[in-house]
Amino acid sequence: AQKITQTQPGMFVQEKEAVTLDCTYDTSDPSYGLFWYKQPSSGEMIFLIYQGSYDQQNATEGRYSLNFQKARKSANLVISASQLGDSAMYFCAMREPNSNSGYALNFGKGTSLLVTP
Amino acid sequence: DAGITQSPRHKVTETGTPVTLRCHQTENHRYMYWYRQDPGHGLRLIHYSYGVKDTDKGEVSDGYSVSRSKTEDFLLTLESATSSQTSVYFCAIRDFTEAFFGQGTRLTVV
Numbered sequence: 035a036q037k038i039t040q041t042q043p044g045m046f047v048q049e050k051e052a053v054t055l056d057c058t059y060d061t062s063d064p065s066y067g068l069f070w071y072k073q074p075s076s077g078e079m080i081f082l083i084y085q086g087s088y089d090q091q092n093a094t095e096g097r098y099s100l101n102f103q104k105a106r107k108s109a110n111l112v113i114s115a116s117q118l119g120d121s122a123m124y125f126c127a128m129r130e131p132n133s134n135s136g137y138a139l140n141f142g143k144g145t146s147l148l149v150t151p
Numbered sequence: 152d153a154g155i156t157q158s159p160r161h162k163v164t165e166t167g168t169p170v171t172l173r174c175h176q177t178e179n180h181r182y183m184y185w186y187r188q189d190p191g192h193g194l195r196l197i198h199y200s201y202g203v204k205d206t207d208k209g210e211v212s213d214g215y216s217v218s219r220s221k222t223e224d225f226l227l228t229l230e231s232a233t234s235s236q237t238s239v240y241f242c243a244i245r246d247f248t249e250a251f252f253g254q255g256t257r258l259t260v261v
Contacts, residue, residue: 038193069250079194079241079252086248125193129245135209136199138184139243139250143193 038126040142047116048150054101055111055145057126064088067129068109069139070100074122082124085109116149123147154178157242157253164260170229172256174242176222182245183225184209185217187238188255194241200225232260 037060047053059068070082085093085100093100101110113120123146127139154177164170174183182201186194186209196209198217206217214236216228229236237260242253 067248071252077239077255077257079243079255081249081251084248127194127250129250133201135196136182136184136201136207137245138196138199138209139194139245141186141193141195143191 038128038140038142040126040145042145043143044146044148046148046150047113049116049118051116052112052114053116053147055113055124055126055147057109057111057142059107059109059126059128061107061128061131063131066131068100068102069127069129070098070109070111071125071127072120072122073125073144074119079125083111113147118149118151121147121149155242155244155251155253157240157256159256160254161257162259164232164258166233166260167231170232170258172227172240172242172258174225174227174253176225176244178244178251179222180244180246181222183219184243184245185215185225185227186241186243187211187236188241189238197227197240229258232258234260236260 039058066087068085072080083095097114099112123144125144126142158173184199185197195211200206200219218226240256
């Protein structure tokens with residue numbers, strides 16, 4: 035399986051500040067997709083943002099943006115103007131580029147974000 | 152909300168008993184997946200399906216089987232539950248740029 039690395043087990047950020055959650059990936063295939071999910075304490079997996087490997091621009095969705103640096107194989111999630119409700123676990127994932135696993139998503143181990151008042 | 156539901160949401164079962172978890176989608180997606188989530192491991196793929204009666208193994212398939220007799224339903228079966236299968240199980244559906252998950256099933260094997 036392709037590898038996803040999230041090096042920050044836990045992060046703190048103050049309310050209204052921006053925060054960057056790191057994600058690096060490893061693949062030799064030119065075609066892939068990168069996803070970010072939020073998992074609050076209630077347990078559901080909430081899709082946040084997608085970046086395709088051929089997309090020319092960094093993806094944005096509201097307060098979420100993806101800092102995609104293809105040469106460095108990094109896909110960091112930036113959350114602007116943090117809110118208390120952003121406190122959650124965040125997972126980076128990559129869609130497998132081939133059919134051997136049904137183009138499944140391969141996940142990192144996650145980063146726990148705590149937003150403080 | 153994506154139309155994907157899991158049942159049951161919680162289950163406690165005894166070691167050695169069979170258990171079946173159900174995933175139901177209303178989106179007509181071809182691909183469906185079962186993952187398990189354990190502390191320190193993120194989500195790991197158990198099995199996936201690429202169509203009716205078409206299934207294959209994922210990274211952690213030992214002890215699990217699946218079936219897909221209809222597009223909308225993907226069943227995960229633990230033939231003989233073990234304590235190591237205590238976990239949170241997620242079903243997912245995917246198109247090219249989005250992947251949606253069910254609410255999860257918390258399974259405890261005692």
